[in-house]
Amino acid sequence: MDARALAALAANPGCRRRALLDGAGVDKGALAQALGAPANFGQSQFAHQRGNSFEARVKADGGADLVRLLHERLRDGSEPPGPGAVATPDLTASGPQGRTARTALALREATEAGRWALLDHPMVSLDVAGSPAFLEPDAVVVHPDGTWTVIEIKSFPMVDGSADPAKVGAAARQSAVYTLALERVASMIGEPEEGGDAAEAAEAANRADRAPVRVRVRHQVLLVCPKDFSNLPTAELVDVRKQLAVTRRQLDRLTRIEEIAAALPEGTTFDLRLTDDGRLPTRPVEELTAAVDAVDAAYAPECLSTCELAAHCRTRSRAAGQVEALGRGVRGELGGFTTVDAVLTAAMNGPADEAPTGDPAVDALRRAAALRAEALASRPELASRPEAAACR
Amino acid sequence: MSLITTLARMEAVREGRAQPLTTVRHRHLSERPLAFVPLTTAGETGAPLGALVGTDRDAPRLLIVAQPRDRDLRFAFLAELAEEIQPYLDSYGDEVELEERKETDPETGKKVPVQVELCQDAPQLLVPSTAGVAFVRLLGRSMRFRRTAEQDPETPFPAPARVPLLGRWLTHYGERARVPGSCLLLSLTESLSRHWATGQSNLEDQHLGSLLAWIDPPEGVPGAEAALRAESERDEDGRLRCPPAGPATDPAFDNKLLAPAMSRYDAARTEASQGVAGGSARLRLAEAELRGLIESQLRPTWDALWRGVDLLRTLPEGARVADRWKRDRWSYTGHRDRVRAGEPPQPKLDDAVTAAQKLAARETAQAQLDAHEALDDPLVMAGRRLAGEAFAGEVIDVEMAWSDAKVPRPRPLVTIRTEDRPHLAERVKLHRVTADGRAQSGEFAGHADLDGADEADGSDEADEADVAEGQGDAEGQGDADGPAGADGPGRALVVRLTGGMGRGKQPEPGTVPEKGDRVCWTLFEHAPRGGPELPDAESTPWTHGGPPDTAAPAQSPQPDPMTEEDYL
Numbered sequence: 001m002d003a004r005a006l007a008a009l010a011a012n013p014g015c016r017r018r019a020l021l022d023g024a025g026v027d028k029g030a031l032a033q034a035l036g037a038p039a040n041f042g043q044s045q046f047a048h049q050r051g052n053s054f055e056a057r058v059k060a061d062g063g064a065d066l067v068r069l070l071h072e073r074l075r076d077g078s079e080p081p082g083p084g085a086v087a088t089p090d091l092t093a094s095g096p097q098g099r100t101a102r103t104a105l106a107l108r109e110a111t112e113a114g115r116w117a118l119l120d121h122p123m124v125s126l127d128v129a130g131s132p133a134f135l136e137p138d139a140v141v142v143h144p145d146g147t148w149t150v151i152e153i154k155s156f157p158m159v160d161g162s163a164d165p166a167k168v169g170a171a172a173r174q175s176a177v178y179t180l181a182l183e184r185v186a187s188m189i190g191e192p193e194e195g196g197d198a199a200e201a202a203e204a205a206n207r208a209d210r211a212p213v214r215v216r217v218r219h220q221v222l223l224v225c226p227k228d229f230s231n232l233p234t235a236e237l238v239d240v241r242k243q244l245a246v247t248r249r250q251l252d253r254l255t256r257i258e259e260i261a262a263a264l265p266e267g268t269t270f271d272l273r274l275t276d277d278g279r280l281p282t283r284p285v286e287e288l289t290a291a292v293d294a295v296d297a298a299y300a301p302e303c304l305s306t307c308e309l310a311a312h313c314r315t316r317s318r319a320a321g322q323v324e325a326l327g328r329g330v331r332g333e334l335g336g337f338t339t340v341d342a343v344l345t346a347a348m349n350g351p352a353d354e355a356p357t358g359d360p361a362v363d364a365l366r367r368a369a370a371l372r373a374e375a376l377a378s379r380p381e382l383a384s385r386p387e388a389a390a391c392r
Numbered sequence: 393m394s395l396i397t398t399l400a401r402m403e404a405v406r407e408g409r410a411q412p413l414t415t416v417r418h419r420h421l422s423e424r425p426l427a428f429v430p431l432t433t434a435g436e437t438g439a440p441l442g443a444l445v446g447t448d449r450d451a452p453r454l455l456i457v458a459q460p461r462d463r464d465l466r467f468a469f470l471a472e473l474a475e476e477i478q479p480y481l482d483s484y485g486d487e488v489e490l491e492e493r494k495e496t497d498p499e500t501g502k503k504v505p506v507q508v509e510l511c512q513d514a515p516q517l518l519v520p521s522t523a524g525v526a527f528v529r530l531l532g533r534s535m536r537f538r539r540t541a542e543q544d545p546e547t548p549f550p551a552p553a554r555v556p557l558l559g560r561w562l563t564h565y566g567e568r569a570r571v572p573g574s575c576l577l578l579s580l581t582e583s584l585s586r587h588w589a590t591g592q593s594n595l596e597d598q599h600l601g602s603l604l605a606w607i608d609p610p611e612g613v614p615g616a617e618a619a620l621r622a623e624s625e626r627d628e629d630g631r632l633r634c635p636p637a638g639p640a641t642d643p644a645f646d647n648k649l650l651a652p653a654m655s656r657y658d659a660a661r662t663e664a665s666q667g668v669a670g671g672s673a674r675l676r677l678a679e680a681e682l683r684g685l686i687e688s689q690l691r692p693t694w695d696a697l698w699r700g701v702d703l704l705r706t707l708p709e710g711a712r713v714a715d716r717w718k719r720d721r722w723s724y725t726g727h728r729d730r731v732r733a734g735e736p737p738q739p740k741l742d743d744a745v746t747a748a749q750k751l752a753a754r755e756t757a758q759a760q761l762d763a764h765e766a767l768d769d770p771l772v773m774a775g776r777r778l779a780g781e782a783f784a785g786e787v788i789d790v791e792m793a794w795s796d797a798k799v800p801r802p803r804p805l806v807t808i809r810t811e812d813r814p815h816l817a818e819r820v821k822l823h824r825v826t827a828d829g830r831a832q833s834g835e836f837a838g839h840a841d842l843d844g845a846d847e848a849d850g851s852d853e854a855d856e857a858d859v860a861e862g863q864g865d866a867e868g869q870g871d872a873d874g875p876a877g878a879d880g881p882g883r884a885l886v887v888r889l890t891g892g893m894g895r896g897k898q899p900e901p902g903t904v905p906e907k908g909d910r911v912c913w914t915l916f917e918h919a920p921r922g923g924p925e926l927p928d929a930e931s932t933p934w935t936h937g938g939p940p941d942t943a944a945p946a947q948s949p950q951p952d953p954m955t956e957e958d959y960l
Contacts, residue, residue: 040624040632044646047435157437159533160740164526229438229534301593311624318405318616326401327593333395340402347399364778367813368396371774378770379415 003135006128007173008306010250016260017297018307023131023257026270028308034272034281034288037311039304051155055138058153058224058233062088063118063139069235070141070149070222078144087117096134099123108189110142111216117142124181129254137178141222148186150178150221158225158234168223168238175221176243180251186216219244260295268294300328335361393594396775400589408614410588410607415771417707418764419583420575420717422516425701426480427452429520429693430527431686432639433460434646438534440469441641442686445476449698456686458657458679463549470535471552478554480515481561485728487512514717514724517565517577520600520637520697525579527639529566535559536737560737564727567738568720571754573761576720580700581637587707591615599623600696601634607703635689637696645689653681710768716761744936745929752922759920767825767918776914777812784912785810787905788884789840794897802889802899806911807840809884814915822887822913826903831918832892840884887913 009018021028032038058066067086071078089110093102103122110117119140125132139151152175156167220237227234268291272281281288292312299317303310317325321339324331337343346362347369357363393401397413404411424447431441442456453476457469488509497504519525536559538551569577585597590606597603601622606615622634629649632642641650657678663671742750766773766782776782789807794800822834894900905911930939 038624040642040644042643042647044434044641044643045651046433046646047643050435155435159530301595304595321405323402325593326398326405326591327393327595329393330398330401333398340405343399343402344406364395365399367811368399368778371778372396372399372771375415375769375771375774376412 003137003174003177004170005306006126006133006135006177006251007170007247009128009254010177010247011173011306012298012300012303013250013253014298015296015303017292017295017309017313019129019254020257020260020295021270021309023129024261024270030272030281031270031288031292032308032312034283034285035292035309035312036285037309037315039308039311041308047155054155054226054231054233055153057231059118059120059139062086063120063141065233066139066151066224067116067118067141069224069233070151073222073235073237081116085116087113087115088120089117091119091122096123096125100125100134104185104189107140107142107148107185111146111148111189114144114146116144124178124185126177126181126184126251128251129257131257135178135181137175137182140178140182143218147216147218148182149218150175150182151224152178152221153224153233156225157228158236159228161236163223163225171223172221172238172240173243173247175223175238176240176247179217179219179221179240179244180247182217264294298324300324301326302328333361333364335359337361394775394779396778397589401591404589404606404615405591408591408616409609410590410615412587413589413771414587414707414765414769416710416769417704418573418586418710418713418761418768418772419578419704420516420709420713420720421701421704422513425516425518425578426477427518427694427697428477428524428528429637429690429697430524430531430639431641431690432527433457434641434643436460438530439466440531440639442690443469443473444687444690444694445473447480449694452694454683454687454690456683458682459654459661467549467552467555470555470558474552474554474558477517478558478561481558484511484513484515484724488725509725509729510718511721511725511728514576514721516575518697518701519577519579520693521581521598522579523598523639524637525566525569525577525582528562528577529569532559532562532564532566533740536563537740556737557731560731561727563738564723567750568723570750572758573716573764574720574723574757575717576724580697583704584700587704590619592619596623600637600693600700604696604699604703608699631688634692634696637693638690641689645685649685650682653678653685657682710765712764712768716764719757743929743940744932745926748926748936752926756920756922759917763914763916763918763920766914766916773912773914776916777814780813780815781916782912782914783808783810783812783814783885784910785812785885787907787909787911790904790907793888800897802893802897802904804889804893804899804904805837806834806887806889806905807884808887808911808913811883814885814913816885816915820915821917822915823918824911824913825918826892828902830892830903832889832903834887834889834891834913837886837888840886 005022009015009022012018021031029039029041063086064081064083067081071080087110089106091099091102091106093099100123103119103124106117106119106122110119119142121136121138122140123134123136125134127133137150138153141149141151143149152171154167154171156163219241220239222235223238224233224235226232270288270291271283272288273283274281292309293316297309297313297316299310299313299322301314303313307313314325321341323334323338323340323343326340331338334343337346343365347365400411400413426445426447427449428443428445429452430443433439433441439460440457441460442454444452444454446452453472455469455472455476457465459465488511490507491510492505493508494503495506496502517528519528535551535555538556538559539547540553540556541547541550542553543556544550565577568574569579581598581600581603584600584603584607585594588607590597590603592602592606596619599619599622602619605618605622609615609618625633627633631645631649635642635645657675660671660674660678664675665671766776773782773784777784785808787806788809791805791807793803793805795803816836818836818838820836822836824832824834826832889899889904893903927933932939
């Protein structure tokens with residue numbers, strides 16, 4: 001699971017289906033394909049190439065450029081990093097666990113060294129609904145004062161100092177996940193031991209436990225984008241405190257995966273039973289559908305851009321007539337109604353005397369239906385012909 | 393989304409086709425709009441890949457950039473685009489009418505009427521989606537600071553002649569599109585979803601094909617199914633039958649078809665430049681292949697755009713649309729004048745005063761649009777009535793009364809029976825349009841008892857309050873939404889007319905509603921005005937950056953720096 005998926009999961013913490021499938025590492029894209037509801041997802045190779053070449057350009061010359069950009073944006077009046085002032089520790093190790101451990105070690109060493117350091121593609125882990133997820137930020141910079149900044153490199157342009165707010169928002173949510181994971185690392189490393197006294201160290205660790213938000217991981221991330229229409233990098237600090245709080249709360253809210261799994265019928269599996277060449281699923285669609293339906297989803301139209309399974313969930317949600325299929329905000333005014341049929345019945349089949357029912361949602365719906373019908377009946381030129389004709 | 397819209401969406405779900413949200417068309421549609429369907433290269437925002445453009449739906453002009461990373465090809469594309477769009481934009485510039493406008497005379501400081509030109513009509517650009525509007529803006533930004541060889545012989549990569557000019561026009565159109573209700577640059581998804589409610593969410597309505605599938609599904613196919621097909625059906629090559637309306641492309645198309653074709657093109661180009669035998673023939677072939685591919689992605693959207701235009705044209709135009717279009721004509725004329733006067737391109741960033749002015753103008757335009765739409769359209773008014781911002785009903789009683797001023801003015805009290813629940817407090821200002829289209833103002837004077845004894849609490853109190861006019865709110869009248877009638881299905885409201893009755897002691901005939909008339913009063917103004925005037929740029933307060941720095945070098949915006957491998 002990458003940070004983008006995690007941010008999406010955190011945006012819809014009530015979706016048990018997604019939590020389970022992501023937690024179990026199921027390939028949702030393949031599953032959706034097998035269910036006959038493939039998502040129009042995927043990244044264009046042009047975008048991919050452009051992203052990679054831009055990132056390589058930004059990180060060229062040992063990150064000096066990147067750290068210079070960061071220093072400029074900080075505007076804290078400190079000395080600019082001189083040539084060769086940026087350390088770039090080697091982070092290669094085998095396996096995600098190994099890389100995570102290596103990253104933690106490198107972070108600790110760089111923090112103690114009290115100088116600028118750039119960690120290129122470090123790996124950090126985060127506990128998601130009871131199972132670890134490994135995340136790979138574009139870069140993390142360690143400042144001489146021992147604080148850390150997450151660097152997010154994106155290939156959408158910043159034109160005249162402003163970028164597409166939707167994309168910046170997505171980048172901020174993604175960076176917040178990295179920041180959260182880094183905070184865990186920070187609390188594990190604990191305070192640099194000064195006195196060497198065991199009791200003091202324990203106390204320090206205790207302090208770190210109680211206040212993991214001690215300013216070690218900065219809550220401003222550096223967003224690096226191409227400037228205007230060139231491929232020169234420019235950067236802005238983005239405050240992610242809000243996204244951080246949201247993500248932290250949502251991740252805490254996630255039902256633990258074991259609990260979801262425990263509620264499943266015995267023997268539920270999402271195995272596609274691929275053919276020997278690994279291409280075609282042989283498992284009957286009905287069986288798969290039943291397996292997927294065994295765990296609840298919380299579909300909302302926002303899922304369509306973030307979850308591979310969304311097309312399937314949408315079909316199910318529409319078939320059940322759930323009002324959320326029309327948008328998350330729709331529920332707000334509908335009181336206790338959850339299905340389209342119930343709403344329409346309540347709105348249209350009111351008694352003739354229009355006596356208030358005591359349920360404000362029902363009264364408002366009837367009023368809305370009556371007003372709408374009245375206005376539609378007043379269309380002289382359209383009332384005479386059927387709707388179908390009016391559209392053609 | 394308001395409750396009445398939600399309800400319309402649910403009806404659409406039940407009926408399997410979109411339901412009307414309006415009874416008239418609230419957007420101006422030109423007789424001869426110019427449609428522009430752009431595509432851009434994924435990951436390189438602002439590097440166009442191709443476009444269909446033109447005013448003739450049957451003969452669009454196809455423009456492509458075979459290799460978007462090649463600056464010369466991009467410039468060639470932009471030059472062709474300018475060749476297509478600029479004459480269209482200019483063609484409206486010379487047919488003018490004269491309008492009288494008050495201007496401050498620089499010598500006397502008095503307001504004097506002057507005759508100014510106003511173009512009789514303005515060119516209208518149509519794009520498929522809101523992303524297309526953003527792309528027009530971006531294109532404008534990328535083009536307007538380019539330098540042609542004429543402007544600056546030193547410039548390293550001179551742009552073709554019309555490119556900077558078109559950039560300024562596209563910027564103007566992109567900027568104008570941010571004004572609510574403006575129609576110089578329209579997106580079809582936005583316009584269609586204003587007029588129809590589909591059985592899907594707002595997010596899904598952004599897909600033009602799927603939106604059209606709901607509004608006008610094929611015979612016998614429910615909208616939901618037709619929309620699903622539009623979203624995901626692919627042909628034997630794996631191409632979407634209804635590709636995204638751009639400017640972004642379908643990633644599967646990029647990876648499976650476009651990328652291989654582009655590498656073939658690159659290879660043929662290298663061969664041709666090295667003089668390999670048959671290289672130039674292969675280059676032409678490769679380019680033709682790319683043209684075909686890009687057109688296959690553009691043409692369905694082009695057709696969908698015009699189908700959307702047809703659907704919009706089935707609706708009669710709202711009565712106040714022409715008023716708003718006149719503002720668009722002013723906007724067009726103003727930009728024409730700025731270009732003709734040789735003013736420099738729009739700055740990269742607005743100064744504080746301009747930004748505040750734009751914001752205020754957009755707020756006013758929004759309020760005006762909301763009012764206009766409601767007045768033009770009973771269905772939109774129904775939404776405002778449901779929200780408690782208007783009420784309609786039958787006049788059940790009219791009582792003449794006069795004000796206590798030295799010269800008594802007519803202040804008739806009109807009692808209206810309504811089932812609406814407006815959010816009224818005592819002396820709230822009310823507005824309505826009379827049968828002959830004039831504005832009339834009134835104020836809420838109280839509730840009336842429906843059982844005969846009219847104006848149980850309204851008239852007396854209100855008359856006293858009239859004396860106290862101008863001394864602030866009359867106290868003690870409290871919550872006008874009294875318990876009486878609050879629960880009943882129908883109730884009666886008393887409105888005191890305060891204007892729109894002529895100058896005499898007796899109201900002019902036809903200005904006071906009569907018993908049995910149906911009237912509709914709104915709590916919102918019909919012609920909202922902007923806020924107070926903003927200071928001149930020279931007296932920008934220090935809180936907003938202070939006056940512009942006159943010592944700074946002359947305001948000639950620098951072109952964007954070119955890098956070796958820049959994209960656009």
